[in-house]
Amino acid sequence: MQLEKIAxxxxxxxxxxxxxxxxxxxxxxxxxxxxxxxxSRPGALMLTxxxxxQSVRTAVVADACAIIYxxxxxxPDNVLGLASEKGxxxxxxxxxxxxxxxILYRMGLKGAM
Amino acid sequence: MAEELxxxxxxxxxxxxxxxxxxxxxxKTILKNLGIDPGLIRKAVVVTFEAEMNVVMYAAxxxxxxxxxxxxxxxxxxxxxxxxxxxxxxxxxGYSTATDEMREMGFGFGMGLPNxxxxxxxxxxxxxxxxxTTLTSRIRLDSHG
Numbered sequence: 001m002q003l004e005k006i007a008x009x010x011x012x013x014x015x016x017x018x019x020x021x022x023x024x025x026x027x028x029x030x031x032x033x034x035x036x037x038x039x040s041r042p043g044a045l046m047l048t049x050x051x052x053x054q055s056v057r058t059a060v061v062a063d064a065c066a067i068i069y070x071x072x073x074x075x076p077d078n079v080l081g082l083a084s085e086k087g088x089x090x091x092x093x094x095x096x097x098x099x100x101x102x103i104l105y106r107m108g109l110k111g112a113m
Numbered sequence: 114m115a116e117e118l119x120x121x122x123x124x125x126x127x128x129x130x131x132x133x134x135x136x137x138x139x140x141k142t143i144l145k146n147l148g149i150d151p152g153l154i155r156k157a158v159v160v161t162f163e164a165e166m167n168v169v170m171y172a173a174x175x176x177x178x179x180x181x182x183x184x185x186x187x188x189x190x191x192x193x194x195x196x197x198x199x200x201x202x203x204x205x206x207g208y209s210t211a212t213d214e215m216r217e218m219g220f221g222f223g224m225g226l227p228n229x230x231x232x233x234x235x236x237x238x239x240x241x242x243x244x245x246t247t248l249t250s251r252i253r254l255d256s257h258g
Contacts, residue, residue: 033166034224037159038231042151050219054166057134058219061141061162063155078131086138 001025001109003066003089006045009103012068012091015075016084022065026112029101033058040064044112047100051075056083056090064088070097115182119143125168125175127194130218133169137162140179140188147181153252156232157186160250163225164190170215171195172245185234186252196242204230204238 004020006012028040029047033054036046042063048055051073059067066089069075074092075083083090093100121143123136137158144154161177168175172194180187197203203210204226211221230236233250240246 031219032222032224033219034163034222034228037163038224038228042155048219052218053131054134054219057138057162060138061134061155061158063151 001107003045006068006104006107006109007091009107010068010091010093010095010100012093015069015080015090015092016088018066018089018091022089024065024109027101027104027109028062028064028112029097031097036062036064040112045104045109047097047104049073049097051079053079053082055079056086056088059083059088060086066091068093068100070095070100115184117180117182119147119179119181121179123177123179125165125177125192127169127171127173127175127192129169133166133218134162136177137165140177143179144181144186149181149186149254153186153254153256156252157188157250159232160229160252161188161190163229164188164248164250166218166220167225167246168192168194170211170218170220183254185254188250188252189247191245191247193245196244196246197238197240198242200238200240 003022024045026044028044046064069092072094141158172192175192178189206227207223209223215221234253235251237249
């Protein structure tokens with residue numbers, strides 16, 4: 001499924017340059033970075049409520065295709081700067097983690113475990 | 114005897130959360146530029162990142178030594194932290210001594226050490242209470258990424 005379609009379903013706001021044509025197959029969602037490192041597949045879409053610099057570093061290490069910050073959280077500028085530098089698209093949704101995951105699951109996306 | 118192709122040493126400062134993870138991403142770039150298999154890179158960098166975060170969270174200072182040979186990627190992380198009194202307990206998934214502050218950083222949920230072991234082909238942890246901890250992880254180049 002294309003990132004563009006996911007962004008529309010979660011009424012996301014883009015916080016960096018986004019390539020909407022990125023193909024998403026799996027999703028990993030957690031505020032625990034070790035969980036993301038342990039249970040994601042390369043190319044997974046990462047959903048989190050953690051907005052510090054480690055969230056982007058985790059996405060880099062886990063080879064996430066993009067990050068969506070949930071609960072209307074907007075990371076600080078230095079975090080967005082690092083994401084841009086590393087080529088990781090960043091979006092934000094006002095929806096919570098549970099609702100975001102539920103919507104994506106209903107759309108046919110699977111977990112990354 | 115394995116032939117050493119590249120070795121780099123990085124210093125990691127404790128409590129420096131802004132820089133935490135920089136070394137891991139740098140190692141990722143080095144391995145990527147060398148054309149190493151992406152699956153192996155991911156394993157090596159997950160190990161390094163988890164270990165780097167442990168140094169930042171628990172120690173005043175640490176060293177990450179990254180060595181590439183024609184057989185494996187070796188990551189050795191040594192710190193001057195408080196040490197681990199019971200290694201087998203620390204290796205259990207879910208066991209954690211992390212503070213609330215560490216958990217707010219997204220770490221300290223008892224996944225780090227098991228995660229490092231899972232991504233390593235060989236994993237050795239040596240620790241002395243009051244002196245520090247040294248871990249050595251090896252990822253074979255012929256292992257499936």
